[in-house]
Amino acid sequence: MAHFEKANSLNEWFDQRLGVNTLQRVLAKEYWIPKDINFLWAMGMVLAITFGILLISGIFLLMYYQPNVDLAFDSVNYTIMQEVGFGWLWRHVHAVAASVVFLIIYIHMFTGIYYGSYKKGRELIWISGMLLFVAFSAEAFSGYMLPWGQMSYWAGMVITNLFSAGSLELNGVVEWIRGDYVPAQAFLTRFFMLHVLLIPVAIMALIGFHFGALRLPHVNNQNGTDIDFEEEAAKYKSGNKAASKVIAFANDFMSKDMFVVAVYLVFFFYLVFWNYAFAMDPVNFDPADGLVTPAHIYPEWYFLWSYEILRPFSKDIGLIAFAFAQVIFVMLPFLDRSPNTVPANRRGLFKFWFWAMLVDMIVLTAMGKLPPAGIFSTIGLVAALVFIGLWLVLPIITKLEKKL
Amino acid sequence: MKEFFILAVVAFFSLVTYWLVEPFAHGQMHAHVESEHFAYADLPALEKKGDATKGADTFMAGGCIGCHNVKALGMETGMSAKDAAAAYGVNPPDLSNAGAIYDAKFLADLIKNPAHATAVEHKFNDARFHPMPAFYGAGGDDIDQEIADIVAYLQSIAVKPEEVTPEMAFKDACGRCHAVRYTKWTQLGEMPNFKHKKDELRFQADVLDYQDAVKGYMGKLPPDLSMYIRSRSEHFLKTFIENPQSQLHGTAMPRTGVTAESAEKVIEYLEFAGDPKAEMRNEVGKNVMIFMIFFVLFAYLWKRQVWKDLH
Incomplete structure (x- = not known):
């Protein structure tokens, strides 16, 4: 056993046993962040806070939710929304956070794309981030099943049907996933398990991975400056904080993060109390009914772009395009052949690629919700082709890019 | 910047x-449906001034109380709601407060031509009669005058329009076809608290029998309205109540003919059933916002203080 001196303070006592001072130094006081950043760099903290809100509100909801096809709808809409004190608040917070978290994820993603924060040593940050996106998508979808409303039921029907893989007609796989011929009790219970246990655990592990992947390559900065972190850290530690190009994670970076988080929370709670319909679809306030199909079936807004890549094509081609859309973002660090880690506006053709991709995904999102008829159908098809085309030309235009 | x-x-x-x-x-x-503000513009205007005293006699002579209760005046058909539904498809409404809940023009047209006023002429015709027979006059020489008298009579026996409560409006105009399980409302009235399980089961069996009759009459069981205030917009509900055909063409649901005020009461009832925390949401929301604004302020001051040395 190691030799222990008598501790003179509580801090020392813990430091002897847990190394809290070392932890604090490595994780906070001497975790160096570039100074040249803007509020978009706080999106990670905004996401962490939003995930925390989801976790806490979810725990409260879990105490009253009943994963049973006969009770689920009323346990949410009556027990939680009416009988439990402030149950309505937790439910609104949970539903709105589940939707807003995707807005922040998309902002976080496009920030990464714009500033090239997936290149030269930062590939794993990007990949772990995209895995988080997949895990959050699965979490959102499984959670959407739980109130057992019309949209839960029919979204469950449509999405599980995708696993029949079009003309391969793998109906056995679909039945295996559902545990029945149609979404029913077995389906609800297993999605409940996924939502409250397996996927949250996976998300927490991936968040750890995401943070870990960030430690060695360091955070990017908004001008693509190559920073010698050791030299700048020495400047900072010698007291020349103003001249140093880096700041400490805590409290320097943290204080700015918390200000952005505070402003974000004003926006978030405005949505929770006064503008929640976008996150709580009215159709899902009708109980699940396998005999009545809703007039319009559409996913939540954050899945619309990939839904629209599936929809305008014939069955098999649509599925292939959909699969392409799901995995292609993960490949970004390897499809971008340019050596430059600088903001998109200094990167030749990539500058146009970035804005074209952003606008195209917004167009896809809009068309994914609109009824697939007439002009909307055509616009959707063109936007889906543009999406695929943009990814195909990406390696070429980035290869042509001049080294800065 | x-x-x-x-x-x-x-x-x-x-x-x-x-x-x-x-x-x-x-x-x-x-599709956006413009509200007519419950003007019922398609129905003929009331030209005659009704006389409530004469209306009382016409009402009796017309045989209205053969099917309708008027419990406020102690007139009862002696038929249970379940039996009435088995006979007519749905329990005919008690007319005690009809004069306050329904529009006068609508009542007049309803008495004269029920399928026309309720906008279900696609369902009822010469081959299939509306369960309520049209009024062909009670012996006078002016049927329109007689109808105006009946309407005046119904208005005279009803509570004042401003005394109509959300519950009264809903139960009269909607509650004979629609259940609202979140307020314990069934088509046979509020579900009582039973002491004995078998009494409860008997009540539930009666409700099922009643629902079967309504199902036969309407084609399907009209939906439970517990969450309609959240699943449909208020504008949808209002225009739908005003004229169900405008939003759901060919629906079996009759136009109920409620006044604009009664429609408001119905909406209030649905809010009470499906969104009773709306006011609290507003209250809590305001307090959270005040807290958040202070949070922003303090977060900003902290950031300023920390970054003082960094610039």
């Missing part, structure tokens, strides 16, 4: 996306 410019860009794209997937897409998916 650069950060404000970036924020403007982010806000712009977020808002455009929001506008496209919410107001724009929903506008495309659901």
Whole structure:
């Protein structure tokens, strides 16, 4: 056993046993962040806070939710929304956070794309981030099943049907996933398990991975400056904080993060109390009914772009395009052949690629919700082709890019 | 400043996306129906001035109480709601407060031609009669005068229009076809608290029998309205109540003919059933906002203090 001196303070006592001072130094006081950043760099903290809100509100909801096809709808809409004190608040917070978290994820993603924060040593940050996106998508979808409303039921029907893989007609796989011929009790219970246990655990592990992947390559900065972190850290530690190009994670970076988080929370709670319909679809306030199909079936807004890549094509081609859309973002660090880690506006053709991709995904999102008829159908098809085309030309235009 | 410019860009794209997937897409998916403010413009205007005293006699002579209760005056048919539904398809309404809940023009047209007033002429015709027979006059020489008298009589026995409560309006106009399980409302009235399980089961069996009759009459069981205040917009509900055909062409649901005020009461009842915390949401929301504004302020001051040495 190691030799222990008598501790003179509580801090020392813990430091002897847990190394809290070392932890604090490595994780906070001497975790160096570039100074040249803007509020978009706080999106990670905004996401962490939003995930925390989801976790806490979810725990409260879990105490009253009943994963049973006969009770689920009323346990949410009556027990939680009416009988439990402030149950309505937790439910609104949970539903709105589940939707807003995707807005922040998309902002976080496009920030990464714009500033090239997936290149030269930062590939794993990007990949772990995209895995988080997949895990959050699965979490959102499984959670959407739980109130057992019309949209839960029919979204469950449509999405599980995708696993029949079009003309391969793998109906056995679909039945295996559902545990029945149609979404029913077995389906609800297993999605409940996924939502409250397996996927949250996976998300927490991936968040750890995401943070870990960030430690060695360091955070990017908004001008693509190559920073010698050791030299700048020495400047900072010698007291020349103003001249140093880096700041400490805590409290320097943290204080700015918390200000952005505070402003974000004003926006978030405005949505929770006064503008929640976008996150709580009215159709899902009708109980699940396998005999009545809703007039319009559409996913939540954050899945619309990939839904629209599936929809305008014939069955098999649509599925292939959909699969392409799901995995292609993960490949970004390897499809971008340019050596430059600088903001998109200094990167030749990539500058146009970035804005074209952003606008195209917004167009896809809009068309994914609109009824697939007439002009909307055509616009959707063109936007889906543009999406695929943009990814195909990406390696070429980035290869042509001049080294800065 | 650069950060404000970036924020403007982010806000712009977020808002455009929001506008496209919410107001724009929903506008495309659901045709907008303009409200007539319960004017019932398609129904003929009341030209005769009714006399309530004469109306009382016409009401009796016309045989209205053969099917309708008027419990406020102690007139009862002696038929249970369940039996009435088995006979007519749905329990005919008690007319005690009909004069306050329903529009006068609507009542007049309803007495003369029930299928026309309730806008279900696609369902009832010469081959299939509306369960309520049309009134062909009670012996006088002017049927319109007689009808005006009956309407005046119904208005005279009813509570004042401002005394109509949300519960009264809902139960009279909607509650004989629609259940609302969140307020324990069944088509046979509020579900009592039973002491004995078998009494409860008997009541439930009666409700099922009643629902079977309504199912036969309407084609399917009209939906439980517990969450309609959240699953449909208030505008949808109002225009739907005003004229079900405008939103759901060919529906078996009759136009109920409620006045604008009674429609408000019905909506209030649905809010009570499906969204009783709306007011509390507003209250709590305001307090949370006040807290958050202080949070922003303190967060900003902390940031200023920490960054003082960094610039």
